[in-house]
Amino acid sequence: xxxxxxxxxxxxxxxxxxxGPKQASDANFKQAINxxxxxxxxxxxxxxxxxxxxxxxxLQDKFTGQRYPSLERAGLLRSSVITISNPPATGGYNGRGxxxxxxxxxxxxxxxxxxDPKIMHFVYAKKAVHSIENWTDPGNGNMVKVTYTYxxxxxxxxxxxADVQSACGIDEVFAKAFGGSKTxxxxxxxxxTNNGWEVKN
Numbered sequence: 001x002x003x004x005x006x007x008x009x010x011x012x013x014x015x016x017x018x019x020g021p022k023q024a025s026d027a028n029f030k031q032a033i034n035x036x037x038x039x040x041x042x043x044x045x046x047x048x049x050x051x052x053x054x055x056x057x058x059l060q061d062k063f064t065g066q067r068y069p070s071l072e073r074a075g076l077l078r079s080s081v082i083t084i085s086n087p088p089a090t091g092g093y094n095g096r097g098x099x100x101x102x103x104x105x106x107x108x109x110x111x112x113x114x115x116d117p118k119i120m121h122f123v124y125a126k127k128a129v130h131s132i133e134n135w136t137d138p139g140n141g142n143m144v145k146v147t148y149t150y151x152x153x154x155x156x157x158x159x160x161x162a163d164v165q166s167a168c169g170i171d172e173v174f175a176k177a178f179g180g181s182k183t184x185x186x187x188x189x190x191x192x193t194n195n196g197w198e199v200k201n
Contacts, residue, residue, distance in 0.1 A: 021196030026132040028197050029146045032190055033129050036199035041123045044168045049118035051101035055093045068100045070167035074158035076106035124159035125152040142192040147185055152177040
């Protein structure tokens with residue numbers, strides 16, 4: 001009986017060792033890539049320090065002009081009508097304009113840019129591995145190239161709006177991640193460390 005217990009214990013130990021974090025497996029690669037992806041959240045950038053004053057003609061711009069109104073409709077910004085008088089930033093414009101500033105919700109969600117605390121980001125999602133497609137043979141056992149497909153995780157409700165996605169240029173990101181087949185592929189290098197597999201940056 002005692003011999004049987006010892007044998008079972010050795011078998012259990014071997015199974016744990018084989019399935020440990022250093023094993024070359026889809027599960028370990030997925031965990032390592034997800035750990036790295038959490039460090040790089042997806043965000044919308046506010047291109048000017050807030051509050052920002054926009055002349056009426058600037059709101060007709062296809063890119064920056066539609067970004068602020070869409071974020072207002074999403075509840076992150078609020079606007080007020082103002083009169084602009086010769087500010088250098090608008091090339092001496094005089095006339096009607098719109099001031100955009102953060103709402104209470106926007107203040108909670110806005111994250112200062114690392115290179116300029118006056119520039120705000122709104123984080124809307126993060127990438128997560130959908131599936132491991134293939135990987136090269138580790139060979140010497142300490143490096144492997146992994147190809148995977150991804151999806152979006154922790155998506156903010158306000159970012160699901162079609163007008164926000166279009167105006168802020170993230171519609172393609174959503175289309176690739178939620179296009180049904182999730183076939184958008186990316187490739188990374190993983191290295192084996194004392195703690196298991198990690199993305200080589």
